[in-house]
Amino acid sequence: MKNVAVIGAGTMGNGIAHTFAQKDYKVQLIDISQASLDKGVATITKNLDRMVAKERITEEDKQRTLNNITTYTNMEEGVEYAGLVVEAATENVDLKLKIFQDLDRFCPDDTILASNTSSISITKIAAATSRPEMVIGMHFMNPVPIMKLVEIIKGYSTSQETYNMVEEISKKLGKVPVEVNDYPGFVANRILMPMINEAIETLYNGVAGVQEIDTVMKLGMAHPMGPLQLADFIGLDVCLSILNVMYDGFKNPKYAPCPLLVNMVMAGKLGVKSGEGFYDYSESRKAETVAKMFA
Numbered sequence: 001m002k003n004v005a006v007i008g009a010g011t012m013g014n015g016i017a018h019t020f021a022q023k024d025y026k027v028q029l030i031d032i033s034q035a036s037l038d039k040g041v042a043t044i045t046k047n048l049d050r051m052v053a054k055e056r057i058t059e060e061d062k063q064r065t066l067n068n069i070t071t072y073t074n075m076e077e078g079v080e081y082a083g084l085v086v087e088a089a090t091e092n093v094d095l096k097l098k099i100f101q102d103l104d105r106f107c108p109d110d111t112i113l114a115s116n117t118s119s120i121s122i123t124k125i126a127a128a129t130s131r132p133e134m135v136i137g138m139h140f141m142n143p144v145p146i147m148k149l150v151e152i153i154k155g156y157s158t159s160q161e162t163y164n165m166v167e168e169i170s171k172k173l174g175k176v177p178v179e180v181n182d183y184p185g186f187v188a189n190r191i192l193m194p195m196i197n198e199a200i201e202t203l204y205n206g207v208a209g210v211q212e213i214d215t216v217m218k219l220g221m222a223h224p225m226g227p228l229q230l231a232d233f234i235g236l237d238v239c240l241s242i243l244n245v246m247y248d249g250f251k252n253p254k255y256a257p258c259p260l261l262v263n264m265v266m267a268g269k270l271g272v273k274s275g276e277g278f279y280d281y282s283e284s285r286k287a288e289t290v291a292k293m294f295a
């Protein structure tokens with residue numbers, strides 16, 4: 001399998017495309033927005049430049065990686081030869097169901113369809129296709145080129161053969177795959193999101209400020225990044241959507257999103273990608289923000 005289509009060129013999609021391309025897969029990067037594709041390729045280029053500067057890869061590796069990526073705004077054209085599709089579009093259930101119906105129509109019969117969803121049921125996504133045994137969760141972590149884990153989620157109908165293929169591909173990417181069953185939040189977010197939500201609740205209740213909460217968790221618990229900073233990196237809209245899926249899925253109030261998180265998402269304060277979340281990422285404040293984060 002040499003051709004991998006990646007749907008969505010946002011935070012995760014460009015990282016997934018980068019990772020496959022660096023391991024010599026031919027990547028078809030597909031997004032409905034040309035601006036997202038341009039931004040995604042610019043991000044990949046910048047990240048590769050950083051790797052060259054650190055002498056982790058050579059200039060030739062960088063060029064080879066970029067040459068392995070082709071961009072498309074038309075899904076049907078992009079997936080024509082794909083052996084594997086990794087969907088990393090916006091976290092919205094109706095959108096994903098529609099994308100998987102389209103993928104099922106446009107992809108060859110033997111194409112494995114994987115979703116990078118953080119929380120939406122793989123079983124539900126699979127049921128939108130005529131090949132549920134070939135649908136699987138391939139949950140990469142952010143930033144994808146650096147983070148080792150891939151949570152591989154088996155839906156109710158996912159075949160062992162599909163699992164084995166995706167496990168092998170994950171290993172070829174230099175990642176460590178972990179097998180997980182399909183329940184809301186899987187493992188990573190079921191544990192991480194309540195912690196992030198509690199950090200936001202702590203801020204909302206006025207117990208401590210942003211930097212203070214993050215410092216407690218960094219220096220007290222040896223976390224490499226505070227939970228509020230991590231939420232900014234993940235995207236506050238993504239955090240809210242994952243909490244809502246767990247709240248609905250388990251019918252348990254412990255997953256209810258903090259009203260402050262809901263308000264920030266409604267106000268468009270989504271974290272790094274929108275330029276502001278718990279920290280300010282605007283150009284004029286970037287240096288100050290970075291200094292605070294590493295304080």
Ligand SMILES: NC(=O)c1ccc[n+]([C@@H]2O[C@H](COP(=O)([O-])OP(=O)(O)OC[C@H]3O[C@@H](n4cnc5c(N)ncnc54)[C@H](O)[C@@H]3O)[C@@H](O)[C@H]2O)c1
Pocket residue numbers: 007008009010011012013030031032033036087088089090091092095099116117118119139140141142233234235238273
């Ligand atoms: N952000 C994280 O840290 C993180 C971590 C693990 C998994 N995820 C999951 O990865 C997925 C993507 O998240 P993200 O943070 O990269 O989102 P994002 O908002 O950064 O990017 C989403 C991209 O999808 C594109 N898109 C929307 N509809 C599309 C369609 N019909 N076809 C093609 N492209 C389309 C958008 O234009 C955008 O570029 C979500 O399912 C999310 O839950 C996110």
